[in-house]
């Protein structure tokens with residue numbers, strides 16, 4: 483019996499050689515328990531060792547294996563070959579990002595945006611360690627928990643046409659993370675993050691296409707975070723118009 | 732940038748209010764004034780329509796019904812144009828769209844004033 | 847305006863074509879949703895003209911209603927009604943996402959909020975119909 487196989491159409495790009503990415507087809511064995519990442523590893527080990535891509539955990543935690551699979555942003559370690567039969571499967575680098583080589587994209591822009599929203603707990607005055615932890619009720623945890631599940635895989639950026647058209651846009655994951663800390667009962671950094679969010683290229687750039695929330699592998703719902711941040715920003719603005727004397731949140 | 736930064740919440744609030752008005756009220760009005768009355772499924776006499784529209788509270792209602800969704804249009808249309816790749820013309824597009832909505836608001840006031 | 851991105855040599859920068867919204871069904875539905883605002887606004891302009899004719903007397907009003915009987919106008923209003931309904935449905939579906947409603951400490955599930963807005967829409971529509979069509 484001949485072994486069942488599947489074809490992968492993989493994007494290749496060699497910096498300095500290619501002016502544009504091109505496609506190369508590989509035939510790999512088909513296994514019901516294989517994910518796209520397994521197929522790529524097979525190619526790299528057995529067929530072409532020059533194929534470049536990122537991965538690490540193999541279990542949907544590290545967020546480094548994101549690629550376009552048949553045009554949809556996916557964690558390749560969670561995309562089973564069996565869901566794409568009979569193939570071929572198109573594997574491309576994450577959309578909207580500059581390509582460094584083959585399936586590897588540049589992260590700098592996203593990293594810079596993450597830093598900009600200060601995704602850590604900010605206190606006006608830190609209390610001394612001897613005073614113990616900052617306590618939180620289960621309800622206070624629930625308020626932001628969903629938005630803290632992000633693994634920085636950037637699938638949402640690849641799904642966002644606004645980011646594709648306007649690279650300066652702060653983007654789904656960064657805003658969701660800012661929102662997550664703004665919602666945290668232990669945090670006092672709202673005023674420091676607000677200027678970043680309320681820039682024109684912050685929340686206002688978003689047109690609520692909503693695809694970021696569809697592709698997110700962790701159920702973060704960045705689109706909700708962005709719209710709620712707009713509502714909060716607009717309410718703030720309205721209050722400051724009606725009552726300029728009142729101190730804002 | 733500075734002006735965009737401060738004016739976005741303002742236009743967004745008008746957009747949101749207009750979207751809500753449009754979602755709640757427009758389908759019924761469209762059905763009645765755009766289809767039912769012209770097609771003769773029902774009729775609203777000139778006298779009754781005039782008496783209705785002449786009432787100050789109804790005028791206020793009509794003003795909100797017509798003017799607010801214009802801002803909803805302006806906001807969305809502006810971003811449609813930008814999303815279709817006209818990013819180089821962002822400022823003129825914004826001025827044209829919101830400007831048209833403001834004109835429409837003035838026209839609404841004028842028409843209602845005449846009734 | 848935002849400063850243009852500095853492109854590093856050697857990297858490939860993809861460009862999103864203006865036809866991106868044809869790439870998947872969700873993008874396309876998004877475009878339809880945004881486009882609904884155009885039809886809603888057009889209808890309101892037509893309605894405004896109708897109100898203007900109303901103030902010009904019974905003759906002008908009747909003539910305008912006659913104009914609206916033309917097949918072209920009927921088609922326009924049918925299409926506009928479809929878009930208006932699409933707007934309402936998408937809008938109320940999303941209210942639950944945008945507006946966080948709390949009861950005490952707990953957040954009301956977005957589905958319930960959306961459901962409540964649909965109910966409100968139904969009530970408002972019935973009241974409005976009754977008001978417009980009675981006697």
Ligand code: SF4
Pocket residue numbers: 631632633634635636637638639654655658694697698699700701702703704
């Ligand atoms: S929000 Fe979701 S899709 Fe976006 S980076 Fe985080 S986990 Fe990935």
Ligand code: FES
Pocket residue numbers: 537538539540541542543544545546547548557558559560
């Ligand atoms: S390899 Fe870590 S998320 Fe896929």
